[in-house]
Amino acid sequence: MPATAAFARIRHVVLDMDGTIYKGGTLFPWTRPFLESLARLGIGHTFLTNNPSKSSADYLAHLEHMGLTATPEQLYTSAQATIDYLKINHPALRRLFLLGTPSMIAEFEKAGYEAAADDPADVPDAVVVGFDMTLAYARLCRAAWWVSQARPWFATNPDRVCPTDRPTVLVDCGSICAAIQTATGRAPDRVFGKPDPSMLTGILRRHRLQTAEVAMVGDRIYTDIAMAGNAACLGVLVLSGEATRQDADASAVKPDVIVENLAGLGELLDAARQASCGKLNHHP
Template identity: 65%
Template sequence: MQEENKSYEGIISDVSPELIERLKKIKHVALDMDGTIYNGSTLFPYTPGFLQSLKSAGISYSFLTNNPSKGIGDYLKHLEKMGIPAVAEEMYTSALATIDYLKSYHPLVKRLFILGTPSMIGEFEANGFISTADDANDKPDAVVVGFDSTLVYSRLCRAAWWVSQQLPYVATNPDWVCPTDQPVILVDCGAICACIEGATKRLPDIVLGKPDPRMLDGILHRQGLQPEEIAMVGDRLYTDVKMALNANALGVLVLSGEATMEDVAASEVGADVIADNVAKFGDLLLAVQKV
């Protein structure tokens, strides 16, 4: 045990006392998914061991994603297929954040014109909303735009029309592209909204998802935690880390996805912790917890 403590002490020897105190408070780790625990369809080999080490240390975790294109059930199946068992309470997507926002701030809104995948539309319908058709006579109460990998040009034009009519306009997430391990650029919600802006000269009324701090609310409520007891881990400074800072949580940047050290140097958003990957962050967190 004494040798083990010396090993952990070596890991934290260069860590500031202030950061050590913050790490000691962590009871839950909120994990971005694509670019953090896997890349596209490829699971990082260190992810299962990292998750098991958190469990063994009594630290709970959950998965957050700005990608609303899949429903909770789809994500759980995707994780299970990769060898990561999870339950619905461990998942929170920007689609659910948007649903929670509409129910809280626009309780009379029921009919939505949604630019989104069938899975995303199904998530809204399962929560009591009605998806309107691509029809000028089927007027919605609001427009919701997400990461629509099934995007049809006519529906994009219809969304732009309803946006131009000054209906409430909500975007699920700000991401310009979705990470992938394939030789292609996946145009995400932010880029689709930029297209609508070009046609209508109008921005969304609100953009949910990270970095909006409400993305952490579901975890706070479910786990009964305070923001300082959560570490938000992700591969993007402008969404993952910025949300953590906005929510007063610990912001951890991993370099396994989008962000590079060049991005860190150029960004005004400063991560509390920078690690090569989640395994390296796990080593640091457990070292602090065990010393």
């Protein structure tokens, strides 16, 4: 368990969503009190998701439906991480062939990118592949064509499947990219989304934070906790979702903190802040 001083330094908490703040369509009873405690302590928060199939507005509406009010600055998706990376590292890439849902395409267009058509004469600067729940075979073939023609290409997230409680397999971005890679012999130039550290570095940049000031909280060791380690942030595993304590014991990737749920993290942050204030009050 990290020292109290590590918790006292936390200025921002990054929250995975399903398994951390809610399960399926049900908000955990401790989520709202935890967010209220963050506000009381002056600690900011961001909701984080690997799923780029919905726009920021879609996710904000989903949170609102669950009783949580959030601003656009409090949400970060793998599509936004991809956009931020491209703007900073590849500013010349402006026209993109986007293999994604209409919501994802709209997110890129809102950020100033142009969407190339499914036309061999409309040559894109790069290809971006996401979790396309509206996938059309012709567009998959067009994406593979541009990849085969040495266009730069990027994947929004590595997930092979999207979790669901329905009797189906939701083929996610990683599997779509595997089809393109098999057809062309080329892997993506960069894969965003957890556990890639760009998901956290984008938030650090947005809020002008240092790594020691951020706690990454999630229920998956191989994505949430691995990303925290990759970005040198505090990794907090909650046992309210996928991972168990036995999983953590067996994993080579170790969380800095394990708590039953967000209520436990709230207690640690509150205790650290009180201890820090007590030291200040007793300083000679």
